[in-house]
Amino acid sequence: MSQLTGLLTSLAAGEVRVVDLTNTLSNETPTIRLPEPFANLVDFSLEEVSAYNEPGPLWKHHNISTGEHIGTHLDAPVHWATGRGGKDVSQIEPSRLVGPACVLDVTREAAADADFLVDVEHVKAWEDRHGPIPENAWLLVRTGWGAYAQDPIRFLNADEAGAHTPGFTVECARWLADVAPISGVGVETVGIDAGLAPTMDPIFPLHHFLLGADKYGVTSLQNLDRLPATGAVIVVAPLPILGGTGSPARVLAFVDGAHG
Template sequence: MSGSNVIAEFLSGITGGSLKVVDLTNRLSSTTPTLRLPDPFANLIDFSLEEVSAYNEPGPYWKHHNIHTGEHIGTHIDAPVHWASGREGLDVSEILPERLIGPACVIDKTAEVEADADFLLEVDDILAWEAEHGELPANSWLLLRTGWEKFSDDQDAFLNADENGPHTPGISAACAQWLAEERPISGFGVETVGIDAGSAGGMDPAFPAHYYLLGADKYGLTSLQNLGDLPATGAMIVVSPLPIVGGTGSPTRVFAITGA
């Protein structure tokens, strides 16, 4: 089948209803839950809109705003230069578009996280998933479903911090290193505020998902939604960050295409 026919069939599937577009993005506003680093570390600014005109004297026929936001706010992508291990790597504008479209591979650990908010994904978990669904393919995105999206409108519940620090699920240091070195994925996506677990500051190395994956030219996606609407395999993910020159990341619209 020619390329034009493949595209025509794909578009027909969307308009005809045999394919479904699933939005994996959390809505972005001033109340979107965001990371809070402890002192003495500096935090990014939260998202906000600044009105410039609203069908009035500054602009009688139009309404528009300035936006103010940090790069890593809401659903966003982490580029390699976000982390010290990737400092010689790509900024967000340099990520190849073909790395931003690929197979979506969903591993569901909602039951485990319901029992333990500090759950860590291990290599054996992925190997067990692969035994059922096949090895993670090239250019795929591994998406960790934990049920954490249910807290996506509540800052305190989303960060789930106490005197011992945040308690959110993620990936172990050994598993992060294995994914970076042993599987040809494009990236790793989560429903939580960052690609590392809440306990990752105390791991060796600290924040291993950032350290290993970004250092290996693999990317992170955070604050994802609606992973429960995707099959374990068979869906396609589309990641659409702003191509910010020099950017370490960007708020990102993320879609999946799956069978209806």
């Protein structure tokens, strides 16, 4: 039996499950709002073209309009100034979009402090317990924020001081870019950086370091509580947009059926 045949057999038998880590995409999907004078992306929308009527009697279809960085989406290197001249979303190798999932659970810390920042020590403590992060892995940070994804006010959690959502320290962002053998980082929040990242030096440090190092980010993930700390495989599937700085993505995980 080939390995692929074995995978299909395991899927059919329920020995391997597919977990959807993607948030639904609609005109109510929460998105980042930048303050003036910066420009914002358009929200996702559907425009009906036909619906089993005169414009299309046997079919229904729509035009869609959306920014690249809406909902569950991938950030490509060219999205950030430090990745200028790097890969657009269509140029990312498929092998970099599939890899081991390493789930770092900081739900307790994020529940106690919405501005909680993952530091290098948290990742190293994970490695002490579960072993070294494998090559080409995706570090998925579980904060519990996915539970708020259908509530824009709670999800964005903004006040006059800015947004209050978990993220990474500057030191951790640099370490993930320069040392960790990962392809990317995935988060449950609206962006890969903390809500207060504009106050850091450099601003938006995970964007700054990660994308500048030819590594990638995925945001607005769901169902990370259904993944084990190790052992799952993640598949990130963005649209291959020529020149695209990112794309809405369907993100799936293959999980041992014994888990959960």
